[in-house]
Each structure stands twice: as structure tokens, then as C-alpha cells.
Amino acid sequence: MNTHTIQDGDTFHAIAQRLGISLDALQDANPGINPNALRVGQAISLPGSSVYTIQDGDTFWKIAERVGIPVDALQAANPSVNSSVLHVGQVINLPEGSTGSHSGSNGGDGYVQYSGPALNFPDPSQWASYDALWAQNSRLMKFHNSDSEIAQIKSAIETVASESGIDARAILCIIMQECGGNVRVPTTFNGVRNPGIMQSHNGVEFSPANPAASILQMVKDGTEGTADGPGLKQLYQRYGNYYSTFRAYNSGSINENDLNDPVGATPGYVRDTANRLTGHTWGGM
Structure with a gap:
């Protein structure tokens, strides 16, 4: 091991x-x-881990898409491999569970490889209920947060959903997609500063001195936007559907004909979020 x-x-x-x-x-x-x-x-x-043999035309991005894992996971499993110089016949590691597709369950159904435009993704009427999604995802939050912090996340989601008009299920699943519900998630920098539970556009971080207020503000920043960039609310108003909204939230711009086009960000972001919303689970989610 x-x-x-x-x-x-x-x-x-x-x-x-x-x-x-x-x-x-x-x-x-x-x-x-x-x-x-x-x-x-x-x-x-x-x-x-398992292994994969490089074939003609392979790139890390193509391999990651084919086996249904993030490119970052593939790179992390191969720290000594230069992904820009792959050779046919070269053997690389695949993280455990990379068997060609995600697997999961929602009434017996597995992970669905949604692709294409927003119309190809499940309508909100097909999403799991908020109560079911909360029960499922709050268990994952326990890896990072105290019970009181988890309760504060729930309160913040419900408050901001009511204020913004954005579906509470969408807010919850974007939180899980961004950080697994970890209120202490580190701030990332990818051209802009992305802090907090929703990795917002230059918003606030978690404050141990004032947890409830900072959690509420982190959810507000991601949903309602900040002075420096839009949130889910503004993007939904612009695009008129949740899936284009999710791609724009992750990438800043979108290819509306292919929402798995990463446009420089995470290829499976919209597809993963759609599966989260329909209640599917999978390894590494």
C-alpha cells in the first residue's frame, strides 16, 4: 500500500x-x-491503484475523461510523469476505482455520463429532494466540520435560497462540488482569488471567531455574487438554466453546445453536479 x-x-x-x-x-x-x-x-x-498503457493520441485530459476522473487526480497519481511528453506503450497509474466510468446509486441507477447542451441534462423536476440531498451530503461534511458548523451551513443555504431565488439544492451541490462542504477549505488562485465554501470571486473566508456569520457570508458570496464577480444568481439570470450557470461559475465562460468543455477549468464539473443533484454517489465524489 x-x-x-x-x-x-x-x-x-x-x-x-x-x-x-x-x-x-x-x-x-x-x-x-x-x-x-x-x-x-x-x-x-x-x-x-491500477495501471493504464499510453496509446497513440493519448493526453492526460483524454485519459481522465475516458475513465471518468479529474485530471488533477491522474496527475497526482503520476507525480514523476511529464504529461506533455507521453510515449506509446508507457505505463501510468490510475487511481483506485478508475474503471471507465463512475458508479453509484439512486434507486439502483448509476452515474450518468451527461454531455452536450443543457437540454441533455436532467430537468430540476428529476432532482432528488432537498431533504434527501441534505441527508446524503451532510454525512460527508462530517469529515471536516463540527455538528454546529454543519447546522450553520444548512441554515445559510436555506436563508440564501429564499433571498436569491436560487434552488437550495443547487447551492448545496455546488458547495459539495467546490469543497466537499469543508468550511476551512483553502483559498485557491486561478487568475482570481477564490475563497470560502463556494470558492467565490474574491469573497470572504471562514472565521473561527464568528463561524455562523462567516458561513452565511460565504454562501451569499457564491450565490449572490461579490463586488468583483457574479454568483449563481447573476449567472442564472444570464443563461436561464442551471447547467450553463454551473459551467460559467466554474469556468467563467462556456461552450453551450458542450457543457463538458472545461474552457480551462474542470471538465466533469457540470456532469458531476448533475449527478449530485439526482442523488447519485460515486468513489471520490
Whole structure:
């Protein structure tokens, strides 16, 4: 079994997403480790991986799309491989569970490989109920947050949904897509500063000194926008459907004929969010 050395900002959720493995598999590989008390320099065990042989025309992006994992997970599983110089016959690692498609369950149904324009994605009438989605996703939030913080996230989602007119289910699933519900998620920088539970456009971060207020503001920033950029509300007003909204939220611009076109961001973002909304689960979600 391989190991990973904890770095500043690491969480079990972030590691699992980066490697394309499930939280359960990572936890099972580390039965004596408290995921809420990780220390920099600590070594944890990683579940095993499978391999893939490079074929003519392959790129990391094409391979990741084919097997249904994030490009970041594929890169993390191959730290010594130069993805710009792949050779036919070269063997690379695939994160555990990369079997060609995600698998999951929602009344027996698996992960659906939605593609194309917004009309090809499930109508909101097909989404799971808010109560069902909350029950499913609040369990994942326990990897990172206290019970009181989880309750504050729920209150913030419901308050902001009422204020903004954005479906509470969409807000919840974008939170999970962005950070797994981790209120302490690190701020990212990809041309702009993206902090907080919704990785908003230059909004606020979590404040341990004022958790309820900062959680509420993080949800407001992602949903209602900030002085520096739009949120889900403004993007929904612009595009008129949730799936184009999600792609624009992730990428800043969209190819409306192919919402899996990453436009420089995350290829499976809209597809994953659609599966979250319909209640599907999969390894590394």
C-alpha cells in the first residue's frame, strides 16, 4: 500500500478528490487516524491503484475523461510523469476505482455520463429532494466540520435560497462540488482569488471567531455574487438554466453546445453536479 505525507491544508476529502478515490476507501486504509486532526508531515496509507498503457493520441485530459476522473487526480497519481511528453506503450497509474466510468446509486441507477447542451441534462423536476440531498451530503461534511458548523451551513443555504431565488439544492451541490462542504477549505488562485465554501470571486473566508456569520457570508458570496464577480444568481439570470450557470461559475465562460468543455477549468464539473443533484454517489465524489 502506498503512502502520502500530509501537507499544509490537506484534508481527507481533498486527498481523496485529488487521487480519485472514495473517502470510505481512504478512511478504511487508515483506521487509527482521526481525519479531523491531521498533522503536517504525518504519513497516511493510500489504497492501491491500477495501471493504464499510453496509446497513440493519448493526453492526460483524454485519459481522465475516458475513465471518468479529474485530471488533477491522474496527475497526482503520476507525480514523476511529464504529461506533455507521453510515449506509446508507457505505463501510468490510475487511481483506485478508475474503471471507465463512475458508479453509484439512486434507486439502483448509476452515474450518468451527461454531455452536450443543457437540454441533455436532467430537468430540476428529476432532482432528488432537498431533504434527501441534505441527508446524503451532510454525512460527508462530517469529515471536516463540527455538528454546529454543519447546522450553520444548512441554515445559510436555506436563508440564501429564499433571498436569491436560487434552488437550495443547487447551492448545496455546488458547495459539495467546490469543497466537499469543508468550511476551512483553502483559498485557491486561478487568475482570481477564490475563497470560502463556494470558492467565490474574491469573497470572504471562514472565521473561527464568528463561524455562523462567516458561513452565511460565504454562501451569499457564491450565490449572490461579490463586488468583483457574479454568483449563481447573476449567472442564472444570464443563461436561464442551471447547467450553463454551473459551467460559467466554474469556468467563467462556456461552450453551450458542450457543457463538458472545461474552457480551462474542470471538465466533469457540470456532469458531476448533475449527478449530485439526482442523488447519485460515486468513489471520490
